[in-house]
Amino acid sequence: MAIKTQPVTVNLGPQHPSTHGVFRMRVMFDGEEIVDVEPVFGYLHRGSEKLAEERTYTQIVTLTDRMDYVSSMLNNQAYILAVEKLAGIEPSPRGVWLRMIASELQRIASHLVATGFLLQDLGALGTPLIYAMRERENILDLFEMLCGARITNSYLRPGGVFMDAPAEFWPALDRGLGDILNTVDELETYLSGNEIVFSRTKGTAVLPKELLINASITGPMLRASGVDWDLRHRAPYDYYDRVSFDRILHTASDNYARYWVRVQETRESVKIIRQCIEQIEPGDVRPSFDEVPRLIRPPVGDAYAAIEGSKGELGFYLVSDGSIAPYRMHVRASSLINLTLLRDMLIGGQFGDLFVTFGSVDLNMGEVDR
Amino acid sequence: MTGPKLIDPYGTPAGADPRGALQSITLDLDRTEGESVNKMKSTHLEPFPDPVLEVPDDLKRSVIVSSVDYLLNWARKSSVFPLQSGLACCSFEMISAAMARFDLARFGMEAMRASPRQADLLIVAGTLTWKMAVPLRRLYDQMAEPRWVISMGVCATSGGPYYQSYSVVPGVNHIMPVDVYVPGCPPRPDALLYGIMQLHDKIRRYSLNGQAAGRE
Amino acid sequence: MTTVWSGGALAEAIEAFAPGSVESSAGSDVWLKPESISTVCEGLKIRSEFKFDLLSSLTAVDYIDHFEVVYHLTSLPMNASAVLKSRVGHGRTEASIASVVPIWRGADYQEREVWDLMGIRFDGHPNHKRIMLWEGYPGHPLRKDYVTYDQSIASTAPGAADSLKGAE
Amino acid sequence: MIGLGLSRGFAVTLKNFLRPAVTEQYPDRHVGLIGAAKAAGMNPFQFLVKKPTDSLKAIAGLATVPVAVKQSPRFRGNEFTFFEDRCTACASCAKYCPLGIIEIVSVPGKIDAQEGESYKLEVFDIDIGRCMFCGLCVEACPYDALHMGTGFERSKYVRDELIITKEELFDAPKRPSSFYRPQFEENGFDPFKETIDDHHDAGRHERPSDEDLKRKWVDER
Structure with missing residues (x-):
């Protein structure tokens, strides 16, 4: 016998322990079933795109760090690629290898954070998150060796990176990669076979791939539905055409598939870094200041460059009017666009699945609001 | 096991609101919120003065001022529970500080509280926008006294990299009085720990000051 | 590697199924007439020679005497990309263009963002309201005539004074 | 079997329990x-x-x-190290700062301004309450006068105390980070153990002497 209830609207956030930052949702419940969801954004809207219009091209690197703060290196890379495309800069090979290593490390860190927080949302208070963050600390230590900062790196410059890696970086990186593989194995042992994780994530929030493509969703969410779309493979930037890696695909397109794809992708990133270490060549890490001056003045025009970020296609659209600052900068924020289908994922589901689904999207408020 | 029903907002029956049950009624709520944000933006123009404790010189030398006060402040300082209120980048350093490597629990901050009623310390970790200032001030008002505020990172201290932005509060001291400022963008977890130790020092000094703890 | 449609070839191909919709083309860009954006986008998505099933990015640029809406399209089956542009709001009049949400749902939040920050109205958008800033915010900050350093809410934008009154 | 996955998970937790602490x-x-x-x-x-x-x-x-x-020697701390003897008051750092928080006021130095433009620093304030420690000022400094510092213990009770003045920069122990200063890494300098007292040890390019400045600015013009 069905019990009739009155729908009730609940406000979740912006300060909520499970909302991955300052995200807010208005959710209408009928009993425990979700009737309707409305996300409310903008609690971290900082106006980066406007501020970029009054900074030089190098200074904007510092703004891109703070956009998606768990994958700063990837933001740096996307922005630098757009600048190089706009100004026609030929990067130094060693700098490109170094920034590939840095951005793959960052992808691992970002996926670890996503996994840890997803399990936190599942109710595993503490332990998996602590294990994931412990491994992330090792990666942050590597970043500190490279550029002196843990989160807001500002490591990349137009044409490469600002400084070569120190001598102690290479043995530490080698050690760190082994640790990462161990951690991923452990993660799989204690989670991928776990009955609670299975019953909470399998078969929830299933999305068909046509809908995902139509809603512009990219990254691990799209690959979890079986669409082979990875910009590193389909539109190789930097030297991704010189390394080989497997694309991780899953066909279920549910919360478990999204989680699984992320965990497996960390291994592929380790594989890519190993190949980068083999192929890296000595030389300068950035062009001299005669070739690429501190103040770049790109020709009038526009450029759009996208990379495969940790959350999907991360693109920068730059318009130049020939001065030292961009006329307009726009960020194609994968976190924001991946939320387009949040309503479809949640409506009809149960209250308990709300934050699991939300965690499996892997969003970052700094990128959603910018 | 069934997945959620997939909805197509553009295939709704004729007459029904295509925006769904909720989004058709929330514009009024948004307007009310916008009004409160505008009000906060137009009223909080001057920063609050920093609550500094002036300890008289003769009291500095005396060993025992009031044992009860001393004991109370020692207990308070050893069990400051922070509110889980990460706003932006700094929140990740705050989480790192609570994780295995830096372990906030060593300072008696065993758990980040999810509710302001159970918290003594508000760590403003990250950029504060005007839209977020209204809920944050409400959180601060809901905390029981004695309460303390740490402004973590330069975004919270002064707006930092977003100082000139149209939507960012130029310093959280426009919204609430701040006890300790921690510079850094974001500060390392160690720097946050140092800021927390400074706060402990401050709490200890309340007894010398002859002032009830946590009041401005 | 992704093939990038050149502007000229794309303009010709568009003219073939939607005559009179192209304004001009240069480099890899095609400028469309704003009133034909729905027809052209639907054709680009459905027709077998394009199959642009993913809208990568939608944004707008303020060129002072007019606004330009920029669409970056990607085709997953063909691994191709193209850039569409459309000039609207000549002379800073009320700028508006047809929404592409019925064609690509991915445009939903992006169009709301452009409306919020740039002030271009998208006709036919199902939930047309501000996304980043709050209701009652004066003006659209990404426009070039918006003053960044202004921390007060007093502004010359229409409706600003009314919202201030409501706040008190 | 139900429970097998769970027990495997607990085995991993037990293994981690026996690992050395990372705190x-x-x-x-x-x-x-x-x-x-x-x-x-x-x-x-x-x-x-x-x-x-x-x-x-x-x-x-x-x-x-x-x-x-x-910490790594390249660590960008929340302070700066500054060698006055190397500074020509060119204000490159202030120009390159994305936030414009470095305040420099210089006066004509010991040589007559007409014949050689050697400037003396009067005010050099860095507001670390707004600084984001990106290191672009350090990158811009042509004579290696400004370095990132490695200290991070800079919490203050009052907002205005967060400004580092020239005097404070001079008096502080000089523990420069090797950020954008490859010469420190080549020498094996460890900022957490040693300090640098002599400005000659600090950089690749010496500050030009007053004679050089005069030749560059007056004679060549």
Whole structure:
């Protein structure tokens, strides 16, 4: 016998322990079933795109760090690629290898954070998150060796990176990669076979791939539905055409598939870094200041460059009017666009699945609001 | 096991609101919120003065001022529970500080509280926008006294990299009085720990000051 | 590697199924007439020679005497990309263009963002309201005539004074 | 079998329970008698005889030794190191700062401004309450006068105290980070152990002498 209830609207956030930052949702419940969801954004809207219009091209690197703060290196890379495309800069090979290593490390860190927080949302208070963050600390230590900062790196410059890696970086990186593989194995042992994780994530929030493509969703969410779309493979930037890696695909397109794809992708990133270490060549890490001056003045025009970020296609659209600052900068924020289908994922589901689904999207408020 | 029903907002029956049950009624709520944000933006123009404790010189030398006060402040300082209120980048350093490597629990901050009623310390970790200032001030008002505020990172201290932005509060001291400022963008977890130790020092000094703890 | 449609070839191909919709083309860009954006986008998505099933990015640029809406399209089956542009709001009049949400749902939040920050109205958008800033915010900050350093809410934008009154 | 996955998970937790702890005991850690003696630089018996109260404290578990945090020499701390003798007051750092928070006021130096433009620094303030420590100013400095510092203990009770003035920069112990200063890395300089006192050790390019400046600005023009 069905019990009739009155729908009730609940406000979740912006300060909520499970909302991955300052995200807010208005959710209408009928009993425990979700009737309707409305996300409310903008609690971290900082106006980066406007501020970029009054900074030089190098200074904007510092703004891109703070956009998606768990994958700063990837933001740096996307922005630098757009600048190089706009100004026609030929990067130094060693700098490109170094920034590939840095951005793959960052992808691992970002996926670890996503996994840890997803399990936190599942109710595993503490332990998996602590294990994931412990491994992330090792990666942050590597970043500190490279550029002196843990989160807001500002490591990349137009044409490469600002400084070569120190001598102690290479043995530490080698050690760190082994640790990462161990951690991923452990993660799989204690989670991928776990009955609670299975019953909470399998078969929830299933999305068909046509809908995902139509809603512009990219990254691990799209690959979890079986669409082979990875910009590193389909539109190789930097030297991704010189390394080989497997694309991780899953066909279920549910919360478990999204989680699984992320965990497996960390291994592929380790594989890519190993190949980068083999192929890296000595030389300068950035062009001299005669070739690429501190103040770049790109020709009038526009450029759009996208990379495969940790959350999907991360693109920068730059318009130049020939001065030292961009006329307009726009960020194609994968976190924001991946939320387009949040309503479809949640409506009809149960209250308990709300934050699991939300965690499996892997969003970052700094990128959603910018 | 069934997945959620997939909805197509553009295939709704004729007459029904295509925006769904909720989004058709929330514009009024948004307007009310916008009004409160505008009000906060137009009223909080001057920063609050920093609550500094002036300890008289003769009291500095005396060993025992009031044992009860001393004991109370020692207990308070050893069990400051922070509110889980990460706003932006700094929140990740705050989480790192609570994780295995830096372990906030060593300072008696065993758990980040999810509710302001159970918290003594508000760590403003990250950029504060005007839209977020209204809920944050409400959180601060809901905390029981004695309460303390740490402004973590330069975004919270002064707006930092977003100082000139149209939507960012130029310093959280426009919204609430701040006890300790921690510079850094974001500060390392160690720097946050140092800021927390400074706060402990401050709490200890309340007894010398002859002032009830946590009041401005 | 992704093939990038050149502007000229794309303009010709568009003219073939939607005559009179192209304004001009240069480099890899095609400028469309704003009133034909729905027809052209639907054709680009459905027709077998394009199959642009993913809208990568939608944004707008303020060129002072007019606004330009920029669409970056990607085709997953063909691994191709193209850039569409459309000039609207000549002379800073009320700028508006047809929404592409019925064609690509991915445009939903992006169009709301452009409306919020740039002030271009998208006709036919199902939930047309501000996304980043709050209701009652004066003006659209990404426009070039918006003053960044202004921390007060007093502004010359229409409706600003009314919202201030409501706040008190 | 139901429960197999769970028990495998608990096995991993148990394995981690037995691993060494990763916690860094900043700011200090408790030591016993041996640790306290080691920190004082003597063997435990000497320590017991020479410092009986301290050793009693150590035996009771009350003795602590300070712990330095593990950091890379390239670490961008929340302060700066500055060598006045290398600075030409060119204000490159102020121009390159994305936030414009470096305030420089210079006056004509000992040479007459007409014949050689050597400037003397009067005000050099960095507002670290707004600084984001990106290091672009350090990158811009042509004569290696400004370096990132490695200290991070800079919390203050008052907002205005967060401004670093010229005097403070001069008086502080000079522990420059090797950020954008490859010469420190080549020399194996460890900012957490040693300090630099002589400005000659600090950089690749020496500041030009007053004669050089005069030649460059006056004679060549």
